[in-house]
Amino acid sequence: MRPDSVTQPGPSRRRSARLRDDAIRWITRRHAHDGEQAHLGRDRIYILPTRAGYTLLGIILVMLLGSINYANNMAFLLTFLLVGIGHNAMWYTHRNLLGLQISTLPVPPVFAGQPITLPLRLTETAGRAREALVLCIGSHATAPFPVPARGTHSARLDLPGLARGIYRLPRQRLDTRYPLGILEAWSWLTLNPEIVVYPTPIDPGAATGGTGEDDPHTRDRREGEAPDQIRPYRPGDPPGRIVWKAFARSGKLHVREAAGGQGDRLWLEWDAMPATDTETRLSMLCHQVLAAHSEARAFGLRLPDQTLDPAQGATHRDRCLQALARFRTDGVELDPGPAT
Template sequence: MLAGPLRRSLKAMRLWNDRRLRLSLTGLGAQYLLALLAVGAFSVNTGNNLLYLVFSLMLGLFLVSGILSRRALQGLKVAGLEEGNLFARVRGGLRLRLEDGARGRARSRIRGLELHLVMDEAKVEPSFMGASSRSGETTVILQTRAERRGWARLRSLELRTRFPFGLLEKSRFIELDHSVLVLPHPRTPPAQPASWRGEGHRTVAQEGTSSPEGARPLRLGDTPARVHWKRTAQRSQPWVRTFEEERPLGLHLRLDLSAWGPGRPFERELERLSGAILQARLTKRDISLEIQGTEGTREIHGHAACWRALALAQAAGRGTGIGGEAPLS
């Protein structure tokens, strides 16, 4: 009859012998333990049954704290990681998806976990996870600041908790084999020098104030100077003119890898191009990137694709290079 409880107790003892788990006593736990020993010593010396009862209750509370916190660390595993747009030397977020292997109501139990992610050449701020969702999957956002562009490896994830009473701090380590791509720092591009070649402007019409486009019914805030008198007489109600203005259609960037050597000038050029991509995205302009290298010329379209191409670019020459950008043709 005692085989089942004995087996579970031995299994719990083996759990804390796991190299991926760590147990440490907090300041509050040390004070509680001293009080527990003091009560135990007084109960032995005096033989007072009430002190024995208090000692038993305090010891039971201490053991329950360890069992509940151990359960809070169990059942979680990493389901996935979404890197988004993570730039070098800029604070960004990593979305970590955790999957709970528990069943039923156990999924929504309170955990009180601190998440500490170890990432190469990056500082990741701790995040907090309260209760897991009933669906079994929970997303936690970790604020990250990487130091350089390119692939960065995630080493491990530490789950740390003092649940439920703060007497003991328990940690569980999950080894990770995942890499995220860090994009170049988006430096604000300077004014375009006149020496750059292949520059020109291409525009597309949109509603604005330069040339007549059509007419529409009068709206609140329209000025009387824009009234379309002929259409107003035809429709027997006020109509106003609509206009067009010119705006840039898109931006075309060029990068000649053979003209650049490894070093800080090449990295600054990548950061300038990254900043141009960011400005194009903020102004809702199309973007394309032409990369010339030893294997030929390739053209990339789209903001995310251009950023990833810059993050993986490697200088193939010895010079300082001359970059350029031009609106799309």
């Protein structure tokens, strides 16, 4: 979705959001940055009544006034019974978060526009099960989930797709209304997993109306060089180089290799992309990286500020995609939308 297609909040709502953020920063100023793991102690848990809790509190006050006015012992008994239930609910709600450990898990990289899944691991060490926990980032929240006694649970929060780049996670919130829903306890987290968003792959041939075949500027072998050689198959040779026609004739596996044993190497070059804007060039290079890897070809990547030597394998592919995602960009904080 384009940023200019999103309805922007009004000035009053923006001011309210800024005041709320300033208040949260002031309240949590004594908390150290969590990094990769957070432990919820008593000084990090906040608790307030919910709307239902305030309603119950009002009813209790009316019942107390009525009991005093009519000097009714049974009414006093019922009023103090409700007060006791509310007091115990406060203790249980606060205890449902106390002592939890929350740690980050690697966030799988995605391509631009694809939804992001944020995994966090919650660990229970006090020997009591935790119920109805909710993880929130802005307006996005998980469904309520439990954590077993002395066990772990991996919570997964789905976030909308983003543009290419490197993102930092904003402030997170873990809350619960267990057991009665009349009180809400929560804690603010500042875990910092890195979110990597690759460019959207665009076929250079399809974008320019061509065939999509290798551009002569990207090939390592030039005209006038020796043609490919055919040699017997060796264990570990990529399937993409097998000469299937030779196998059909002789029943033996052979592979194609460039003269000198260099293999079918490619150079994927920034200047060779048929585009002028940065994002389109990165998207075209992303497509070529994926295509070269799927064909098990050795390839290198040349960017204006970085060169990756030819290699093969998933590790090299990921290095190239990481270089494209990080090209001329610094990590920015993800905008999850207004908090609920």
